[in-house]
Structures are given as C-alpha cells and as structure tokens.
Amino acid sequence: MEKxxxxxxxxxxVENELTDSVAITLHPDSFDELVLEYLDTNGNQIERPFEILGIEILQDTTxxxxxxxxxxxxxxx
Structure with a gap:
C-alpha cells in the first residue's frame, strides 16, 4: 500500500474480503495518520475499539x- x-x-x-476473524496492525506512524484522518472525517469522534468496516485497527507495539x-x-x- 502506497499510503x-x-x-x-x-x-x-473489501478487496481481501476480511472478516472480524482478523485485526489489522499498523506501524505507529501509519496508525497515527489514519486516526487523525478518521477524526477529521468523523467530527473528532472515534469508536473504541477503533474499527473500519468492522475490522479492528491496532497500533503495532512490536x-x-x-x-x-x-x-x-x-x-x-
């Protein structure tokens, strides 16, 4: 993924037909950028856990x- x-x-x-049997982990920088875009798009509101289309998005800690x-x-x- 480019960005x-x-x-x-x-x-x-959607393309990978992911279900709630998986979660996505992202590099901390990518996670932060995604969260900021999500907050901007959704009027500074974010759900916990952070999900997109029912798939939980996590920050990589490893x-x-x-x-x-x-x-x-x-x-x-």
Missing part, C-alpha cells in the same frame, strides 16, 4: 510492521 488512508484501508478490507504496510492478526482462538 495508509481511510479509502485505502476500506478498499484493502516494531515489526513497516510504515505503510498492513499486518493481519488472527483474532480467532
């Missing part, structure tokens, strides 16, 4: 996800 944006994330979720890359986590145990 993580709301539209790009929506397209990624340092393993590069900027502008998407990592999928299996949420089903």
């Amino acid at each position: 993580i944006t709301l539209d790009a994330m929506r397209n990624f979720i 340092g393993n996800v590069p900027v502008n890359k998407v990592n999928l986590l299996d949420t089903v145990e």
Whole structure:
C-alpha cells in the first residue's frame, strides 16, 4: 500500500474480503495518520475499539510492521 488512508484501508478490507476473524496492525506512524484522518472525517469522534468496516485497527507495539504496510492478526482462538 502506497499510503495508509481511510479509502485505502476500506478498499484493502473489501478487496481481501476480511472478516472480524482478523485485526489489522499498523506501524505507529501509519496508525497515527489514519486516526487523525478518521477524526477529521468523523467530527473528532472515534469508536473504541477503533474499527473500519468492522475490522479492528491496532497500533503495532512490536516494531515489526513497516510504515505503510498492513499486518493481519488472527483474532480467532
């Protein structure tokens, strides 16, 4: 993905037919930019947990996800 944006994330979720059995983790910089765009688009309101099209979006805390890359986590145990 060239740049993580709301539209790009929506397209990624739809194109990959993601369900709530996964979560998406993003590099902290990408996550922050996405959250700021989301807040701007939604009148400074954000849901907890942060979701797009029902898919939870998380900030990577491991340092393993590069900027502008998407990592999928299996949420089903």
